[in-house]
Amino acid sequence: MATIRRSLHTPEAKTDSQQITNNNNDGKQQGKEATKTAEPKEKSDPMIYIIFVSLLFDLLAFTIILPLLPSLLEYYRVNDSSGLYNVLTERVRWFQQLLGAPERYISVLFGGFLGSMFSFLQFLASPIVGGLSDYYGRKPVLLVCASGIALSYLLWACSSNFALFVLARFVGGISKGNISLCMSVITDVSSVKTRGRGMALVGVAFSLGFIVGPMIGAMFAIFSNKSASGGAWFVLPSLLALGLALGDLLVLSCCLRETLPKEKRVKEISSALSYGLQLLNVSSIFRFAAIKNVPKKDTDALRSIGLIYFLYLFLYSGLEFTVTFLMYHKFGYTSMDQAKMFLTTGVIMTLIQGSVVRRLPDAKIKSYAIFSLYLIVPAFVLVGLAEGSGMLYAGMILFAISTAFAVTCLTTLVSKYGNDDQKGSVLGIFRSLGALARALGPVVGSIAFWCVGSKITYIAGGIMLLYPALALQRARI
Template sequence: MDSALPPASSHNKAAFAFIFVTVMLDMLAFGIIIPVLPHLIVDLIGGSIAKAAVWTSAFGTVYMLMQFVFSPVQGTLSDRFGRRTVILISSFGLGMDFIVMALTPTLWLLFVGRVISGICAASFSTANAYIADIVPKEKRAAAFGMMGAAFAVGFIVGPALGGFLGHFSIRLPFWVAAVLSLINFCYGFFVLPESLPPERRTKRFDWRHANPFGALVLLRRYPQVFTLAAVFFLINLAQFSLNSTYVLYTDYRYGWGPQTVGYTLGLVGLCSGLVQAILVRQLMPKLGERRMIMVGLPLCVVGYLFFGLSSVAWVFLLGIPFLCLGGLAGPPAQAMMTQQVDPHEQGRLQGALTSLASLAGVFGPAVFANLFALFISDHAPMHLPGIAFVLAAVLLTGATVLAHYAIQHFHAVPAAQPAENAAARLGSELSPVADIIAHEPVTNDQPESPR
């Protein structure tokens, strides 16, 4: 199949690379401000750390809430007007928003800036829809794995760079984040081709599909997608046990300071990136999507149990490789969902999935943080500092059961076939990164779509 594809133009060769860089730079820009945003809030409210903690929590909640609301809006807009327009507008908006936050003299304007950041960052759903457009169905798991690697790179480099820049000026990281986003916009403006031709777009913009709850109705129309989306939600919900308790838990139980926490988080990010960028691509032809899911989820359960039940630090560290290997499950699950949905609804699908991840971010931190606080308090039913990670393991055990049910009833459908034509239009050499994916052998784990 690959040898029959036409040569790619110079614009088309950079398409996959741009999407990869878009996700990486957006995550990098987001990560850069993580170490300095709370300190900027402290400065703007007059130095009260207690009040700053409340505002920081509110900033995080509103950011995820905006992603929940606007991810299906952007996905539906991309189904109607094309992916390129939505991605470029979001990159430009994110860059301008970081400038506003760098200059703001008041807390309320910084809060508004965070709201806009959440709206613009919802373009991740459109980036994933772009991947579904240009990558054949049998290679999408590897492609989504590369997107996971882009997230990991941003997570590793962003906070470290932001902390370094914050030593010079608390507002400097915002300026750097703005520059990265605007460079991304300029690069995409000149090199990014459209992946969704007019004949495959929806005829009109429908608000019933664009609201987050209306977008979730799409999942109910595809039974296998609905079940796998529940798995996707549980995976994301479990991950917020790390976001909300990792620093406090390791300090409480092992006495780790900021430097040790930084090193171990960097190790987690590095291992996750290697799994997403290399192992997913290498194991897909050997295991197939279904086995990858059923291998990855139990490994993640083991990793969380190591985290939650280890009384000594070296045993805790043994959980890191298990937790990162759990990342094998996400890309194939996402790829299987794209195979069930019509091509003109890929944007809505990715918007709905991003909304689910954002919904997990709205509720997850509060649940895990409060459980951690309860189980180390004098009123705890039992002393279990790692309760957040134990709960995460329970959630992923449920996800494993759901995934087993979903893949037993999974069948390929003709709806995914037009994506192969889109890949053919863009060419087999989308980029050096995409070339790795394009020349992977096709897995026989799934039956061919009926012709």
């Protein structure tokens, strides 16, 4: 993730014989007298910092559950008073017997369905929420999303059975359009010069969320004594997530001002929703059909990058999602052990994104994207072959290095195409392809894990990831 750079210099008068002028160039020394001509630094709108705090609360709450999910599903396997878990188990039992899949891996299958359901609901909600905010304004729609997210954590805290837990994940997924809305708020209040700073803060929020959230989730699970027989050990982590969500709601309601004035809103809700609905048309987003009046070679490049991105993220998300189940079932990792793995990979990604990725010259973006796509192949092969923590950590470290480059570089590549007034649409379609991939990947990865085991799943998945790398290497972009 990009980090924030603050200038430590201010314009100074260096001569009494010349009038100080401001321009867009960096301060340069001319002759023997250094005349600094840099323009005063444009200040970022305070709303950007409000969005940063809101996202930080939201992502900390969201990531608390990550290292807990395998243990949660095992808990509901034994303690489901609704009977839903047993009903679903009976529905797949004939398939399990046909394949000879072990009973304990059924939780992996159910986890994959839950992960894909959450991402698919997010795929559906984000463009519709964006369209509604163009008509009603950003703040009221953001408050509705934040309220839905808080409600999902309340349902989780009360989920004494599996049916309530599924309902909690459903409500959370359909309310998760807040991320795209936060990006819209930053766009509303930023100029071309300050937008980069705003997006950098978003990157910092994601980094902190995915580093700290899993760790505090695991710690609170331990404090609530999850080893107690029949004890609802997840209540404390879920209440912490609820507290963070309520904090987010308070920040938005008290501190966020409306950033889309009425005169700039669309006049009819039908036109507000039309573009959002285009992003739900699978054929349309793969063809980048909304991007018109651009050269054919640009359209072909967009379609190539979009397909590469979708295939990469589809395979990647399926394998990434099942890693927590691999650590739990094969290596016997506790929630804290898994949180330490998340901490390790998160710190590596943050350091690389802050020190290397944000400084990459445009000419090398494609080369680093290709490098990252090739690097993910041995990463997952090592994870599949691992019989001990050493090789598992080696594979996950390669995974972290690859992840630090891949999505950022591919997003930068695609953002070069389209006219100036189409950049937002290009990135919106690109994000929709990613959301669709993440909606399909977890369930397919979990089915493979359940059917053929972890070793074949990770090795085969890693080998298949060669295709996006080769395709990008051959693409003329």
